Amino acid sequence: MTIVYVPGDSAARSVGADQVAIEIASQANARGLDVQIVRNGSRGALFLEPLVEVLTSSGRIAFGPVSADEINSLFEADFLNGGDHVLALGKSDEIAWLAKQDRVTFARVGIIDPLSISDYESHGGLTGLRKALDMKSEDIVEQVTASGLRGRGGAGFPAGVKWRTVLNTVGEKKYICCNADEGDSGTFADRMVMEGDPFMLLEGMTIAGIAVGATEGVIYIRSEYPDAIEMMKKAIVLANEFGSLGENILGTERSFHVRIRVGGGSYVCGEETAMLESIEGKRGVVRSKPPLPAIEGLFGKPTVINNVLTLATVPAVMSGGADAYKARGVGRSVGTQVFQLGGNIARGGIVELAFGTTLGSLINDYGSGTFSGKSIRAVQIGGPLGAYLPASSFDVSMDYESLLAAGGMLGHGGLVLFDESVDMAIQAKFAMEFCALESCGKCTPCRIGSTRGAETITKIIDGQDIDGNKRLLLDLCEVMTDGSLCAMGGLTPLPVRSALLHFPEDFDSRIGATK
Amino acid sequence: MTLLIEPDYGTPSSVRTEMVNVEIDGHAVTVPADTSIMRASLEAGIDIPKLCATDRLKAFGSCRLCVVEIDGRNGTPSSCTTPVTDGMKVSTTSDRIDRLRQGVMELYMSDHPATCAAGDECEMHAMAERVGLKAIRYSGRTHLDVPKDESNPYFTFDSTECIVCNRCVRACDEVQGTFALTIENRGFEARVSSSGTSFIESECVSCGACVQACPTGALTEKTLYTIGTPTRTVITTCAYCGVGCSFKAEMKGDELVRMVPFKDGGANEGHSCVKGRFAWGYATHTDRVTTPLIRESITDPWREASWEEAIGFASSRLKSIQAKYGTDSIGGITSSRCTNEEVYAVQKMIRAAFGNNNVDTCARVCHSPTGYGLSQTFGTSAGTQDFESVAHADVILLIGANPTAAHPVFASRMKQALRKGAQLIVVDPRRIELVRTPHIEAAHHLGLMPGTNVAIINALAHVIAEEGLIDRDFVNARCNLESFAAWEAFIRLPENSPESLEGATRVPASQVRAAARLYASAPNAAIYYGLGVTEHSQGSTMVMGIANLAMATGNIGRLGVGVNPLRGQNNVQGSCDMGSFPHELPGYRHISNPKTREIFEKIWGRTIKAEPGMRIPNMFDAALAGKFMGMYIQGEDIAQSDPNISHVHAALRSMEMIIVQDLFLNETSKFAHVFLPGTSFLEKDGTFTNAERRINRVRPVMPSKTGKTEWEATCDLAAAMGYEMHYENAAAIMDEIAATTPTFAGVSFKKLDEMGSLQWPCNDKTPLGTPVMHVDQFVRGEGRFMQTPFVPTDEKASRKFPLLLTTGRILSQYNVGAQTRRTANVVWHSEDILDIHESDAQLRGVTDGSWVKLSSRVGETILKARITSEVPAGVVYTTFHFPESGANVITTDYSDWATNCPEYKVTAVEITPSLRGPGEIHEHEMSADVQLESIVRMANQIAANVPQGAAPEHAVAHHIVQFWTPAMRQRLHSDVDRSQLSPIVIAAMKLELSGSTS
Incomplete structure (x- = not known):
């Protein structure tokens, strides 16, 4: 029997991975070949997807990007035994684009069967959790603090410090909330972790729960990630069955439960306090801080909120140690x-x-x-x-x-x-339009400012009183930056100002300008 | 006086006690920890610009006008959401902050009308000027074309003026607890919405909290447009329910523009309901009668008369009645709608000028069992707590009350406590709103059958006693141990177990047990109850059962606990305090006590009779017996509100002089010979006492429309009857009350004006009043446990009348509706509706919205049916706000054994579909000697219900001597066929004659 890896990652599927898998299975069947297809995650070289790998005696051999049309020729070239083909990329591990990387969080993504706990364990999974189960809460928090791990959601706040606040806050109930409302344009790492190595995220959340004394976790996944939602749901069931999640984790007295909450479909729900509101079943509206969620978070209880990548990195920090992580x-x-x-x-x-x-x-x-x-x-x-x-x-x-x-x-x-074809005034306007579309509508600078910003840039683009409108735009940027309640309104001026600073020519020399 | 603008500190005060020192713009200020920078600044005299912050609501941080700079911190945090910390240095102004505030206002004003219809109501233009905004440079999309929502009769919602500060939404959530408002959409399209529909179609209960919270003209009282901007404020007290909310009456000249709840009002702390806030239009309604009316006979038309002529006519006929039928042949009823001073004057007139004790009050038909029950057990006739106490309760046991409809402002307080985590047990046949409402769900709803209250309270107490949940330390320290031992033995009897009583109550025993454990194990458990407790044949027994439960679990004498009757009318507490009962002088002192009588006799200069006078139903019985011929009725429509109306009407018809003092001609005035025009609460000068014993000032906001105060009319009648009564002003009446009544010794108008309000007892020991009673000991010394055997009412479902009718109230209407029916509140409720369970409806072919005939053994009427699961099968429910529906045509003469409070809550009825709508109300025939029938029934009922001991006849005899008139006792002895009486009554009669009971 030959194992063939065809990624089930939705990026791979979007370029035909499902058809490739079907075609391989049907042709193998027709040829009387015993092939087992594993739908792994993606290794992340998206330009090579669908990246088909064959497990041979000399390791995993990669072919890509493969289309269903090319399956016949791959069989003809005996790809199951590593036969040469125009799409052959050699040994997967030796593809330079991948080999040059320093994979810690993504170490298993694309390599293992995402829903195989034994695969997960044999690639180092659950080592961190096992260590944590033998440690005191304070010591786990100390190790995460010492590792220097910072929040990967964007703010870069030290994870250990946040955890310590929750640990030190008295509460009959505490929560771990994983922010998987990955809404930034051009980002997909959270999704790939959930689709490619879901047990890692669960392990990280469980360690966080043990560390701060929380027994319940919620993963808030954006509704636009149906595959990730399915994958995480299946992984939760399997982990509960296996015993690495739920009551008496791995035979200890510790318990931790995780459930999925599908996002409300708004970008601002990725803002941590709006996310809490959304999980509570309310409109995704930003809360003012203080109180910090670490003190009064989900349902008013002390809550750790971390991004997927942060929590997914925790098992590695626990298994490899703080120093190894900090060395990078x-x-x-x-x-x-x-x-x-x-x-x-x-x-x-x-x-x-x-x-x-x-x-x-x-x-x-x-x-x-x-x-x-x-x-x-x-x-x-x-x-x-x-x-x-x-x-x-x-x-x-x-x-x-x-x-x-x-x-x-x-x-x-x-x-x-x-x-070079980009119009940076249009991009600046897009930033304001994005904010206008996604603003929760609570604070004035963001609620009205974003619409006024888009209107003002439109006037600039239309050549109306460019200087006056640029002054107005810069004044608005100051009000939004200093006055907004959260980073949504507060950061919207960042792309606008940078466009004005680095690409002034796109604003000043508009066709039909009436200076 | 000018318009009062209350200071707004922006955020609620901190609950912390430790103090911190901060420096704001160079001013040192010391405030409690967790105080917001905004509030601390105002303490230092620095008013930071704000729009979304107001001190009744949690900080929100949306407008971003209140930003400040803090030494050592980056950024410009909002001062409303940032708490001060010790040593913090804050700058509230700088170039950067000024620019920010101008920038924010420029954004706001770019989507705001250039001029506001609401004038100064809208803070926006003034704020723009204040922050130095010069020009609005933006142009673009706006919301200035959104149509107004005028659907609510009292206020408009003009979205064009809305700044989406959320104050209305938050007020609806945090203060009122209705969650009717929300923000729809997001970003620039975010708009306040009454949840996707017009205000009138929404869940909105028109409490007015949103209108009050709105900083712009977006939510505005319509009167502000129709009448204009108010120019002066008078602080006064609402005249609706027993919550007694304080209001700012905002006036333009002598015209009332609006009533705005007063933040410093002890009862309401700035909150209101639709009635007090908006439904005051009746006070100046064109239906008001403002000149006295007289007529020879009730078949004659009314004619206008001068005060002198009316008083002269009334007094001469009253005198001739007394000459013909005796001193005791006239009497009167005081009104719980009137001030303490007006009530005091009436009872004084009756006792001193009429020369008898035939004075009663409408409390007879609502909370008289509370007076009896709490006096017996605690020693005083009043609720034990202030309203604020509910915030400290861990478990709330709510029995026979529907606060969201009848006491809405207190309900909001209760809902705040429940949302904070207090647990709720509801004991009510109906699934009232509080059983499940946004963010609140009762832990237990004991949906008992009407008439089985005592069974439930006994079952709860049984579980507590059997399961070792009695607080013996409290009982040993505070209660009479002999009474406790007897009670404990009684309550542990197997017949009192939830299992034994399940058949009667229809509440599963396991649920009763769980509820008992919850109540008894709470650190602080509080009981609140309403007329669902008192208006039963065992009303007094139930009140004592409640008191037993609270004492047995140690839930008396501190914040968060207690026994609290929710009083129906604005001054029902006060009218009882003022000696309106026939057996009691002011301050609940029995008429038989010579020392008490002496106090009054000295000041009044008249001898007071030592025997109790007639209660209201006794008066009716005596009238039908030809012995009671004249009656002075102060502000009560007994011909609509009292039970078994055919009986009442017949009694009224048989009298020779009825004087009605009221705002409007009403059902009762149809039987009257003299109509004396009353004054509305807007014209009165005096005090009301609410359910928490809080004495509030009622101040005249406009001159009397009748040319007289009501107490002056009373004094005039007394004088015409030959007894001079004179007071300089209302304050002088209160001075006399204080001089004669120990619990009021420290009360005066002057002190009330200084303090705002006082909760009695207020005397030398408690000069500032008493928010919580029985703190160190009970008023009567030791708390007394009373045995409370469950005696089912005689009013039982039968084959002919298989359903039980229970009656109640609705939010928008009030009592007999004389006031609310004359306001726009009829939009919400324009007729009484009969609620019926689907299974009962199906069985009878009744469909939703169809006409049904409702009949009991005393009468029948026609109502519209509503099929609902709010009532259980076997129970139907209606309100009595409209005279046309005549709900009290159906209710019977049965009443509480101890106080004769009518059994409104249980009437056996049958329902049949009706082809026609309401028409003639059908009244059944009465028997020949109604008085004798009543005397037999009352005597036997007392015998069945007095706490059973070794010699129940002693208790019965004592009760009869204490509460019956000599004439009634006489009839019991001489006219009653003894075979109709229980042996205990006969034994008691012997004791009574021998005088061994007094």
Whole structure:
């Protein structure tokens, strides 16, 4: 029997992975070949999807990108035994794009069968949880704190500090909330973790629960991720059956339950307090802080809110130790970051590297420039509220502090590339329009400001009183930045201002301008 | 006086006690920890601009006008949501903050009308000016074309002025607890919405909290447009229910523009309901009669008369009645709608000028069992707590009350406590709103059959006694142990177990047990009850059962516990306090006590009779017997509100002089010879006492429309009867009350004006009043347990009348509806409806919305049916707000054994479909000697219900001597066929004659 891996990841499926799998199965059947197809996650080299792998005596051999039309020729080339073919990529582990990466969080994604606990365990899964079960709560929190792990949702707040607050807050009930409302344009790492290594997320949440004394976890997954929702639901059932979740975890006295809450379909529900409101069944509206969710969170109880990547990294921090994790990275940005390359890019996908690589290296060495082949004009980092940086900033180090100094932000680690054809005034307007569409409507600067911002930029684009409207726009940006209740309104000026700063020509020389 | 603008601290006060020091714009200020920067600033005299913050609501942080800078912190946090910390240094202004505030206001004003229809009601233009906004540079989309919602009769919602600050939504959620409002859509399209429909079609209960909270003209009282902007404020007290809310009457000249709840009002703390807030139009309604009316006979038409002529006519006929039928042949009824001073004057007139004790009050038909039951057990006739206490309760046991309809402002307090986590047990045949309402669900709903209250309270107490849940430390320290031992032995009898009583109550025993455990195990458990407790043949027994339960579990004498009657009328507590009962002088002192009589005799200069006078039903019986011929009725429509109306009408018809003092001609005035125009609460000067014993000032906001105060008319009648009564003003009446009544010794108008309100007892020992009673000891010394055997009512479902009718109230209407029917409140409820369970309806072919004939053994009427699961099978329910439906045509003469409070809550009835709507109300024939029949029934009922001991005849004799008139006792002895009497009554009669009971 031969094992063939055809990713079940929705990115792979979107380019035909299901048809590829069906075709392989049917042709194998017709040829009387004993083939077992495993729907693994994606290794993250999205430009190679569907990436078919065959387990041979010399390891996993990769072919890609494969289309259903090419299955016949693959069989003809005896791909089941690693036969040569125009799509052959050699040993999977030796594909340079993947091999150069430093995979910690994504170590198993694309490699294991996502719903096989034995696969998960044989690749190091549950080691962190087993260690944590033998430790005192304070010691787990201490280890996470010592590792320097910071929140990957965008704010970069030290996870251990947040956990300690929850641990030290008295409460009859506490919660772990996993924010999987991954709504930033150009980001997909959370989804790939959930679709490719769901037990890792559950393990991370369980460790968090043990660490702070919470017995209930909620994963808030955006409704646009039906595959991830299904995968997590199945994984919860399997983990409960296996005993790594639920009552008496792995035979201990500890208990932790996880349920899924499907998102309300609003970007702002990814803001942590709006997410809590949404989980509680209310409108996804931002709460003012204080009180911090760590003290009064879900249903008013102390709550850890972490992003998928943060919680998914916890098992590695527990199994490998704080020092091993902390050894990577630069300055206060320690460990690895899962960068997501997207937009107009030749080679998009997941690039996990220690903090400190350069922007240029990610875009050129991994991304190989634009998909269109035209020259690069701008890259937006950190989602729709992130800054646009010009090609001249490509030597910036990719870590929290350096990006901040360069006028940008890391956010959730998504990079969206634009070529020379981009109109940056339109992009600035889009930022305001996005905010107008997604604002929860609570605070004035965001609720009215975003609409006024889009209208004002439209006037600039139409050439009406460009100077006056630019002044008004900058005044508005100040009100939104300083006055907004949450990061949604507060960060919307970031792409607008960066566009004005780096690409002023797109605002000043509009056709039909009436200065 | 000018318009009162109450200060708004922006955020609620902190509950913390430790103090912190902060510096705001260089001013040092010390405030409780967790105080917001905004509130601390105002303490330091710095008023930070704000729009979304108001001190009745939790901080929200949406307008972003109140931003400040804090030393050592980044950014510009909102001062409403940021608590101060010790040593914090705050700057409330800077160039950056000024720019921010201007920027925010510029955004606001870019979607706001250039001029506001509501004028100064809208804070926006003033705020724009205050922050220095020069120009609005934006142009673009607006909401200025959204149509107004005028559907509510009292206020408009104009979305064009709305700034989406959420204050209305939050007020609806946090203060009122109805959750009728929400924000629809998000971002720029976010708009306040009454949940997707017009206000009138929504869940909105028109409490007015949203209108009050709105900082703009978006939610505005319609009178502000029709009458104009008010120019002066008078603080006064609402004249509807027993909650007694304080209001700011906002006036333009002598015209009332609006009633706005007063934040410093002790009872309501700034909240209101649809009645007090909006339904005051009756007070100046064109139906008001403002000149006295007289007529020779009730078949004659009325004619207008001068005060002198009317008083002269009334007094001369009253005098001739007394000459012909004797001193005891006239009497009167005081009104729970009137002030303490007006009530005091009437009872004084009856005792001193009429020369008898034939004074009763409408409390007879509502809370007289409370007076009896709590006096017997605790020693005083009043609720034990202030309203605020409910916030400290862990478990609330609500019995026979529907606060969201009848006491809405207190209900909101209760709902706040329940949303914070208090547990609720509801004992009610109906599934009232509080059983399940947004964010609230009762832990237990004991849906008992009407008439089985005592069975339930005994079953609850049985479980507590049997399962070792009695608080013996409390009982040993505070209660009479002999009475406790007897009670404990009684309550542990197997017949009192929930299992034994399941058949009667129809409540599963397991549910009773669970509820008993919940109540008894709570750190603080409080009981609240209403007329569903008192208006039964065992009303007094039930009140004592409630008191037993509270004492046995130690739930008396501190915050969060207690026994609390929810009083029906605005001054029912006060009218009882003022000596309106025939057996009691002011302050609940029995008429037989010579020392008490002496106090009054000295001041009044008249001798007071030592025997009790007639109760209202006794008066009717005596009238039908030809012995009671004249009656002064102060503000009560007994011809609609009292039970078995045919009996009442016949009695009224048989009298020779009925004087009605009221705002409107009503059902009772149809039988009257003299109509004295009354004054509305807007014209009165005096005090009302609410259900928490709080004495509130009622201040005249406009001159009397009749040319007289009501107490002046009373004094004039007394004088014409030959007894001079004179007071300089209402304050002088209160001074006389204080001088004669120990619990009021420390009360005066002057002190009330200084303090706002006082909760009696208020005297030298408690000069500031008494929010919680029985703290260290009971008023009577030791708490007394009373045995409460369950005696089923004689009013039973039968083959002919298989259903049980119970009556109640609805939010928008009030009592007999004389006031609310004259307001726009009829939009919500324009007729009484009969609620019937689907199975009972199907059985009888009754469909939803169809006409049905409702008949009992005393009468029949026609109502519209509503099929609902709010009533259980076997029970039907209606309200009595409309005279046309005549619900009290159906109710019977049966009453509480101890106090004759009518058994409104249980009437055996049958329902049949009717082809026609309401027409003639059908009254059944009465027997020949109604008085004698009543005397037999009352005597036997007392014998069946007095706490059973070794010698029940002693208790019966004592009761009869205490509460019956000599004439009634005489008839019992001389006219009754003894074979009709129980042996205990006969034994008691012997004792009574020998005088061994007094």
